[in-house]
Amino acid sequence: MNILIIEDEPLAARQLRAMLQDYDPMITVLDVLDSVAASVEWFQTQTPPDLLLADIELVDGQSFDIFSQVAVRCPVIFTTAYDEYALRAFQVHSVDYLLKPIDEAALRRSLTKFGEMQRLYGAAHPALNLRELLATLGPAPTAPPDYRDRFLIKQGARLVPVEVADMAYFYARDGLTFVRTYDARDLLMDYTLDELTDKLNPKDFFRANRQFILYNKAVGRVHLHFNGRLKVDLKPPIDEEVFISRDRAGAFRAWLGE
CATH class of the missing domain: 3.40.50.2300 (Response regulator)
Known part of the structure; x- marks a missing residue:
């Protein structure tokens, strides 16, 4: 061949x-x-x-x-x-x-x-x-995807509903998945980032890399970086740098409305 x-x-x-x-x-x-x-x-x-x-x-x-x-x-x-x-x-x-x-x-x-x-x-x-x-x-889907608009999150002995609109970004750390809300709370999730990717509306959320899924309203400044990468400032801020790879940069800029 x-x-x-x-x-x-x-x-x-x-x-x-x-x-x-x-x-x-x-x-x-x-x-x-x-x-x-x-x-x-x-x-x-x-x-x-x-x-x-x-x-x-x-x-x-x-x-x-x-x-x-x-x-x-x-x-x-x-x-x-x-x-x-x-x-x-x-x-x-x-x-x-x-x-x-x-x-x-x-x-x-x-x-x-x-x-x-x-x-x-x-x-x-x-x-x-x-x-x-x-x-x-196979057959085409008969209905649009059912994206989540809230999650039940365990806090101690309670299950607390948290609206997706209150979630700034999801991140992975030490084998665990967290969501940071706009009031700067870090809540432990029961899903991996891969699982969350299928549950979140891609118009609002973007898989930046292996560690982060970002809500569009959480994106602050975007900086051009070497080798075609982008560096993203988040709102609220986080104590680590968030980069978009050269391969993902074009899709990220289109997602932001460029």
């Missing part, structure tokens, strides 16, 4: 190449491209690969820009740090959508899924249209 990689981070590209070889030594990586311009030129002059692995945010734009400039006649697995592009990705022959950092097991599942789709739809037409892809993913 011939695979093309579009990825502007050299380390991530090397890791993808290594994981592909571990999955199947017969895989050939045709090239590794790091920009929209280089990718458009490649597709204009080369035979399409069997599969494309593409990051979304590139040095000169988004990989979606490639599809608007040249015909890409192959299925795609997107590898990205952003989760807000999923539906758009499925409109351009996407087989799967993997969030960075890429887990080897998740990549293996995607490649296996691609193989199953080839067998199901025919090797001559491996790329799926949106309707076919959504059918493989």
Whole structure:
């Protein structure tokens, strides 16, 4: 199988190449491209690969820009740090959508899924249209997500209801999860940050990193930091620095309304 990689981070590209070889030594990586311009030129002059692995945010734009400039006649697995592009990705022959950092097991599942789709739809037409892809993913949800607007929090021998609107941010420390309220109380939660991510409205809350989930009203000043990172001042303040990685910075700024 011939695979093309579009990825502007050299380390991530090397890791993808290594994981592909571990999955199947017969895989050939045709090239590794790091920009929209280089990718458009490649597709204009080369035979399409069997599969494309593409990051979304590139040095000169988004990989979606490639599809608007040249015909890409192959299925795609997107590898990205952003989760807000999923539906758009499925409109351009996407087989799967993997969030960075890429887990080897998740990549293996995607490649296996691609193989199953080839067998199901025919090797001559491996790329799926949106309707076919959504059918493989199961029935669409019939109701919007039921996000929490309050939590019962244990305080001594009592269970106290606390409104989500009173919660500034959630943070993990020493294996425990806490919420800091706007009146600067630190309350122990019975959920992990991963569990809370599914219970909170993403319009209001943002998973900043492995340690913090932030409410938008708790974000004070945002400082540009080196290597493309952002440093965030919180309200109320906390005695540790909160950073947004380069990979998450674009999504964070969009969430804040940039």
